[in-house]
Amino acid sequence: MSILLRRFYLNKCCLCGDSGNLTGEHKIKLSALRDEFGNVPLYIGGWDDPDNPPKLAQSPKSKFFHFAGKICKECNGTKTQKADRSFHEYHKAVKDSIKNERSDRWENGIFKHPDFLEHSEKSDWLFRYFAKMLCCRLAESEGPTPISLAKFAIGEFNQNRIWLNVRREPIQERFANEYGGWPYAAHGGLVVYANRRNREPAGFHSSLSIGSVQYIFWFRLHWLEKIELRLQHRKFYKFCKNIALDKRNMPTDPDTLEKLGLS
Numbered sequence: 001m002s003i004l005l006r007r008f009y010l011n012k013c014c015l016c017g018d019s020g021n022l023t024g025e026h027k028i029k030l031s032a033l034r035d036e037f038g039n040v041p042l043y044i045g046g047w048d049d050p051d052n053p054p055k056l057a058q059s060p061k062s063k064f065f066h067f068a069g070k071i072c073k074e075c076n077g078t079k080t081q082k083a084d085r086s087f088h089e090y091h092k093a094v095k096d097s098i099k100n101e102r103s104d105r106w107e108n109g110i111f112k113h114p115d116f117l118e119h120s121e122k123s124d125w126l127f128r129y130f131a132k133m134l135c136c137r138l139a140e141s142e143g144p145t146p147i148s149l150a151k152f153a154i155g156e157f158n159q160n161r162i163w164l165n166v167r168r169e170p171i172q173e174r175f176a177n178e179y180g181g182w183p184y185a186a187h188g189g190l191v192v193y194a195n196r197r198n199r200e201p202a203g204f205h206s207s208l209s210i211g212s213v214q215y216i217f218w219f220r221l222h223w224l225e226k227i228e229l230r231l232q233h234r235k236f237y238k239f240c241k242n243i244a245l246d247k248r249n250m251p252t253d254p255d256t257l258e259k260l261g262l263s
């Protein structure tokens with residue numbers, strides 16, 4: 001029974017729960033990849049993992065750039081068009097601000113553009129974009145999606161639960177200082193926030209890096225969602241808890257923390 005969390009099904013949209021006409025959302029927005037890389041050969045993967053060498057992706061349309069967890073065509077189209085547009089516009093403004101080395105409009109870890117004032121329509125849609133990304137990240141790991149978060153992503157619920165930080169991409173900045181302005185894009189996968197005492201999952205986090213900008217976004221589970229996760233989604237709950245237990249004895253190194261937007 002799903003009350004607050006929508007169970008993961010491979011053949012159902014992780015945002016609205018419908019089946020049919022399913023498609024894979026881009027892990028990194030296609031237009032942003034095109035802006036950043038143009039039409040050059042793209043390699044995808046980690047550069048610091050010898051067991052997982054980068055793979056050649058034929059183009060930004062490659063399957064490597066799509067989430068395996070699916071959303072339906074309507075959710076990927078009309079229902080999230082405004083979110084995609086808001087993100088595109090905001091990203092352009094952030095990129096320009098960094099390029100022109102402007103420090104105004106940056107406040108408390110966020111870029112405050114006058115078109116994206118708090119609670120404005122554009123700001124709401126911008127946050128809906130990150131809600132969609134987190135729902136797709138959860139589905140990618142076969143986890144349930146909080147129904148209020150999924151409904152927020154497609155404009156059917158108004159309460160925003162997403163927290164966002166925006167900053168200059170630290171790795172790209174180091175690359176740019178050492179080697180010049182190489183195009184760069186990365187995502188931070190799905191990170192589980194765990195309760196320090198009992199290691200139960202408490203929230204989920206991800207990051208998205210495009211060129212000189214890193215977006216860090218997360219949400220915290222409501223206590224009722226935590227109970228539902230523990231009782232109704234045992235496999236995913238154990239998966240998350242085991243990661244947290246493993247990390248207790250093997251803390252993440254500082255470089256990875258920075259890459260994931262956790263430091």
Ligand SMILES: [Zn+2]
Pocket residue numbers: 013014015016017018071072073074075076
């Ligand atoms: Zn849908």
